[in-house]
Amino acid sequence: MDALEKVTFELLTGVRGSIAISGASVFENVPEDTLPPVVIIGDMEAVPLGEKGDPDRKIALTILVVTDGEERKPVLGFLQQIESILSDVSEALAPWTLTFTFATSTATLTPEGDGYVGTSIFDIFALKD
Numbered sequence: 001m002d003a004l005e006k007v008t009f010e011l012l013t014g015v016r017g018s019i020a021i022s023g024a025s026v027f028e029n030v031p032e033d034t035l036p037p038v039v040i041i042g043d044m045e046a047v048p049l050g051e052k053g054d055p056d057r058k059i060a061l062t063i064l065v066v067t068d069g070e071e072r073k074p075v076l077g078f079l080q081q082i083e084s085i086l087s088d089v090s091e092a093l094a095p096w097t098l099t100f101t102f103a104t105s106t107a108t109l110t111p112e113g114d115g116y117v118g119t120s121i122f123d124i125f126a127l128k129d
Contacts, residue, residue: 001044003096004059004124008041011085012063021081024065036115039078040064046126055128060103065118066110075107075116082120095129 005028007016014020024037042062049056063086065078083102090099103121110117 001046001059003093004044004061004098004126005041007091007093007098008061008063008086011089011091012039012041012082016091017085017089019085021078021085024078036066036068037074037078038066039082040066049125049127057126059124059126061100061122061124063120063122065120066115067118068115070114072107072109072116075118079105079107079118079120086120086122092129097127097129099125099127101125 009026009028010016012021012026021039024039026039028041030038030040040063042064044059044061046057046059048054049058063082065075067074086100087102088100090097101123103123105118105120107116107118
């Protein structure tokens with residue numbers, strides 16, 4: 001999961017690849033008092049792919065986007081950027097090869113009604129070399 005977090009951050013910030021999220025900061029842990037829009041590398045849930053002792057994993061990765069304002073369009077734009085950057089990407093970080101596959105996304109109004117929270121979920125196949 002450490003390799004996945006590192007590769008995801010590097011992809012979203014443009015350290016790996018040629019494009020990065022535009023218009024929002026990307027965080028693994030959001031500093032206190034940070035204002036939206038923000039992209040957050042969120043929850044990860046790993047399950048084994050093979051038999052007992054096999055290190056290969058399928059990992060569900062949740063990426064969150066938080067925006068301000070009453071319009072849904074900004075959060076949808078960020079969700080599209082995330083999908084464009086991560087979908088069908090395969091990256092190596094020794095000893096792992098990580099392959100990203102888009103699963104789902106949602107955009108919901110915050111409880112206060114003053115912004116939106118977008119969620120993108122990717123399935124990642126983490127295969128150890």
